[in-house]
Amino acid sequence: MANRTQQTTARTSNRKKKRSQHSQQSQRAQRGAALIIALLLLLLLTGMTVAMVLSTSSDMLINGYYRNFRGSFYAADSGLTIARQDMVNNLLTAVPSSFSATTQPIPTSALSNTVSYINSTYGTNYQSLNQGQAATSWPAKFKIDSTRTSLALSSCTVLGGGGTCTAPTGAVSGYQYIYNYTLTGLGQSHGTEAATVDDAGSFTVTATLTPSGATQTSFAAWGMFIDQYGICSGGTLVPGTITGPVFTNGAWTFSDTGSYIFTDSVGSVSGQAGYSFSSGPCDQKAASSDSYKNGNNKSTIAPTFQSTFNLGQSSVPFPQNDYSQQRAVLDGVGTSTSAVANSDLNSSVKNIAESPYPANGTSTGVYLPYTVDPSTGVATLSGGGIYVQGNAGVQLSLSGTTGQTYTITQGGTTTTITINNALKTTTVVSGGTTLNLVGVPTQNDPATGAVTRDATMLYVNGNITSLSGPGQGVPAVQEGTALTITAAGNVTVTGDILYNKEPVTTTQNQIPGSPADTLIPGNNSGQVLGIFTGSGDIQLRNGQPNGNLEIDASLATISNNGTGGLINVGSQINTLSIVGGRIQNQIKNIGATTRNVYFDRRFAQNRFAPPWFPSTTVQTSASNSATLTTTIQRTNWFNRTTY
Numbered sequence: 001m002a003n004r005t006q007q008t009t010a011r012t013s014n015r016k017k018k019r020s021q022h023s024q025q026s027q028r029a030q031r032g033a034a035l036i037i038a039l040l041l042l043l044l045l046t047g048m049t050v051a052m053v054l055s056t057s058s059d060m061l062i063n064g065y066y067r068n069f070r071g072s073f074y075a076a077d078s079g080l081t082i083a084r085q086d087m088v089n090n091l092l093t094a095v096p097s098s099f100s101a102t103t104q105p106i107p108t109s110a111l112s113n114t115v116s117y118i119n120s121t122y123g124t125n126y127q128s129l130n131q132g133q134a135a136t137s138w139p140a141k142f143k144i145d146s147t148r149t150s151l152a153l154s155s156c157t158v159l160g161g162g163g164t165c166t167a168p169t170g171a172v173s174g175y176q177y178i179y180n181y182t183l184t185g186l187g188q189s190h191g192t193e194a195a196t197v198d199d200a201g202s203f204t205v206t207a208t209l210t211p212s213g214a215t216q217t218s219f220a221a222w223g224m225f226i227d228q229y230g231i232c233s234g235g236t237l238v239p240g241t242i243t244g245p246v247f248t249n250g251a252w253t254f255s256d257t258g259s260y261i262f263t264d265s266v267g268s269v270s271g272q273a274g275y276s277f278s279s280g281p282c283d284q285k286a287a288s289s290d291s292y293k294n295g296n297n298k299s300t301i302a303p304t305f306q307s308t309f310n311l312g313q314s315s316v317p318f319p320q321n322d323y324s325q326q327r328a329v330l331d332g333v334g335t336s337t338s339a340v341a342n343s344d345l346n347s348s349v350k351n352i353a354e355s356p357y358p359a360n361g362t363s364t365g366v367y368l369p370y371t372v373d374p375s376t377g378v379a380t381l382s383g384g385g386i387y388v389q390g391n392a393g394v395q396l397s398l399s400g401t402t403g404q405t406y407t408i409t410q411g412g413t414t415t416t417i418t419i420n421n422a423l424k425t426t427t428v429v430s431g432g433t434t435l436n437l438v439g440v441p442t443q444n445d446p447a448t449g450a451v452t453r454d455a456t457m458l459y460v461n462g463n464i465t466s467l468s469g470p471g472q473g474v475p476a477v478q479e480g481t482a483l484t485i486t487a488a489g490n491v492t493v494t495g496d497i498l499y500n501k502e503p504v505t506t507t508q509n510q511i512p513g514s515p516a517d518t519l520i521p522g523n524n525s526g527q528v529l530g531i532f533t534g535s536g537d538i539q540l541r542n543g544q545p546n547g548n549l550e551i552d553a554s555l556a557t558i559s560n561n562g563t564g565g566l567i568n569v570g571s572q573i574n575t576l577s578i579v580g581g582r583i584q585n586q587i588k589n590i591g592a593t594t595r596n597v598y599f600d601r602r603f604a605q606n607r608f609a610p611p612w613f614p615s616t617t618v619q620t621s622a623s624n625s626a627t628l629t630t631t632i633q634r635t636n637w638f639n640r641t642t643y
Contacts, residue, residue: 071140073195073639076187078129079142080199083122083183084632087151088203090114091179092628095207104156104165104175105207105626111151111179118183119146126188138189145184145196154178154202159608174208174626200636204521207626208604217616218609220530220554222247223264223599225583227318227558229253232274232282235587243517244581244599249315253282260303263517264599271312275301286311318560318585319614322534325486328457330369332384332444334612349387352415352428352435354379357389364390366408366415368428370437381426381439384612385457386417393466394458394485396476396497404478406458409466421454421480443482443611453526455482455611462488463536468495472544475500477552479525484610490536492569494543499527499552502579504598511631517598518631524602529580530610534559540590541570549573549592554580554603556614566590583614601629 094110123146130137156165160173168175182200219225223244229235231251239258246262251270254260256277275290276282277299283290288309289302303309321339328334330348345357349367357367369383386406388394393409402422408415415430419440426437443455464487469476477483477499485491501523508516531538531553538557542549555578557564565584568591576592580600602608604627609615 071138071189072187072193073197073641074187075129075140075142075189076185076195076197078140079122079127079144079187080183080185080197082127082142083118083144083185084181084199086121087114087118087181087183088205088630088632090117091203091205092630095626095628102168102172104168105209106175106177106205108153111153115149115151118144118149123149126186140187140189142185142187145186148182148184148198150180150182152180154180159206159208172209174206177203177205177207179203179205195639195641198636198638198640199634201632201634204519204631204633206519206629208629209626218603218613219556219558219583219615220581220600220603220609220613221245222583223581223597225316225558225581226250226587227562227585229587231270231272231284232276236274236276238595240595241516242597244597244601245604247313247316254301254303256299256301261306262303262309263306263515265307265310266305267308267310267313269313269315273311277301316616318558318562318616319534320560322459322486322488322532322559322614325457325484325532325612325614326387326459326461328384328443328612329387329459330383332382332442332451333446333449334384334443334457335446345387348383352430352433354435357387362389364410364413366410366417366428366430368417368426368437379435379437381437381441383441384443384455385441385459388458388460389462391462391465391489392460394460394464395466395468395470396483397470398475398478398500402478402480404456404481404483419456419481453482453611454480456484457612458483458485460485460487464489464491466494467491467497467531468493469497472496472546472548474498477527477529479527482526482528482611484530484532484612486532486534486612487536489533490539491531491533492539492541493531493549493551494541496544496550497529497552498550499529499579501525501527502552503527503600503602504579506577506579506596506598511633514631517601519601519629521631521633528600528602528608528610529553530556530613532556532558532614533564534562534614535564537564537567537588540566540568540573540576542568542573543570547572547574548577549575550577550579552579554583554600554610554613556583558583558585558614568592604629 091106091110091114094107095105122144126141126143129140155178157176158165158168158172159176161168161170163169165175180202185197187195224242224246226248229248229250232253236253236255239260241261243263245264246266248268251268253274253276272284272286274282274284277292279294280292291298291300323336323339324334326340327336342359342361346359349357349369351365351367354372367387370379370381372379388408390410395407397405399405399418403418403420406417418427421440424440426440428435440454441456442451443453445452475498479500503523505511505516505518505520511518538555562585565586565588566582567588573592575594576590577596579598
């Protein structure tokens with residue numbers, strides 16, 4: 001028994017020993033596998049780390065290349081802007097300070113000289129852009145590819161006269177050039193990355209002549225003209241941006257309630273300007289700015305004059321009456337110092353029934369200057385427009401693509417007159433009667449009687465009780481229509497009067513890179529409207545639902561010692577916009593929250609005006625000179641960098 005027990009104990013001990021040996025062998029095997037796994041994981045992490053380093057390095061390298069390329073691209077584009085502006089400047093400096101009106105101001109040699117200047121200045125070596133305030137900016141430089149620079153004259157037009165620019169004829173008032181250009185800019189930044197950008201487009205350069213001595217000038221040549229304006233008299237000029245030449249036969253008074261920006265020349269007869277401080281005095285000074293200190297508070301009034309500010313100028317005489325406008329209806333010439341009598345009307349104008357204006361006068365009616373051939377019955381228009389006797393409402397509207405319609409309302413009678421300059425016909429309709437006339441109203445040369453242009457004078461011998469277009473935002477003045485509306489009394493504007501095409505921009509960058517009030521290429525068809533009264537006001541009685549009102553016209557309420565002005569007689573206007581100008585005897589309340597006035601730059605320097613618009617004699621410089629205006633239009637901009 002004891003022996004079996006010992007044997008069992010020995011077997012049990014052997015089994016435990018074997019299990020212990022097996023366990024130790026298993027643990028040694030596992031320790032080898034863990035080492036291999038750890039080495040594999042370390043290798044994997046090392047590979048991932050290397051990949052991340054390479055990826056980050058590559059991204060930084062790519063971003064660096066991209067950054068340098070974008071820097072090169074912007075350097076090339078900046079260089080193009082510099083060279084393009086220098087092209088324009090070089091053309092303008094080629095204009096002499098004085099010259100004959102029959103000699104074009106920009107010589108043909110200016111083209112090759114400008115190209116040579118650009119290539120020699122920017123085409124040889126790279127030019128650094130890191131100058132002035134940009135000295136510490138990202139490095140950038142440019143040059144112009146001289147093999148691709150070109151400048152060519154596309155067209156040259158004589159303004160006011162005829163012939164060609166090399167052989168002009170007639171009463172030349174200026175020249176308009178259109179140049180086509182091409183430029184290629186090369187830009188570089190850090191490293192060797194480079195960019196190549198092409199630029200092409202056109203320059204329009206208008207050179208308006210200012211003749212020597214005294215000249216007859218239309219009042220439309222001013223963006224704003226105020227006859228009677230006393231210095232520090234209690235009223236101040238409304239702050240804002242005022243475009244076009246500005247003048248007063250009195251004195252300007254500025255306030256500190258807002259800023260002033262004048263884009264063109266400003267003048268006054270007074271040798272001083274008024275500076276009215278809201279918390280202080282109204283100073284009178286022969287200066288372009290003034291300051292006032294009240295304790296520790298200092299206020300400064302400093303209008304921005306982008307052109308000149310001229311004090312102590314000669315006064316500008318105003319017209320005595322509207323005899324010339326009234327006479328223009330009868331003869332198309334419109335030069336008269338005597339009133340139009342009933343006998344003049346009786347011999348010159350007829351109504352739709354072919355009855356002459358009554359020799360003893362009448363209180364109402366619509367009349368036109370025409371004759372009737374007794375043998376053929378053909379009626380031919382022979383004068384300059386439409387004569388309306390008595391108060392009337394007038395609506396302007398388009399007729400097709402070439403016709404201008406005038407709807408004249410007097411009491412219960414409506415007369416519609418359609419003038420088609422393309423077909424050379426005038427049609428009058430009233431009730432069930434139609435009168436067809438051969439010809440259209442014309443403006444004629446006073447010396448020769450020859451027709452200078454198709455133009456209409458609508459003269460109302462009374463008040464215009466309502467003047468508007470066909471609806472808000474709807475064009476009212478046709479392409480090619482040259483029109484002046486004159487009233488013996490007041491003119492009341494009740495709705496929008498719009499050109500079919502606006503001649504100038506009304507927002508900044510409407511033409512890229514140009515301010516508001518910039519001539520729009522291709523939008524000048526000779527369309528023009530003037531509104532004039534020598535003895536009344538232009539009254540605003542806006543009836544449009546949104547409270548806004550736009551008048552595309554040069555507005556004149558002037559006569560010698562008159563009291564006319566632009567005045568609101570209706571409800572408050574939200575935004576009043578005028579495309580043209582305003583010429584007034586006095587400043588009156590326009591009752592508008594916002595006022596925008598855009599000078600029609602076709603009127604500048606007596607180059608263009610509404611027909612028979614009031615004019616005056618102005619003493620100009622002693623020698624012929626030119627006023628230059630330029631617009632730039634880019635038509636092609638292409639990044640042709642090889643990647």
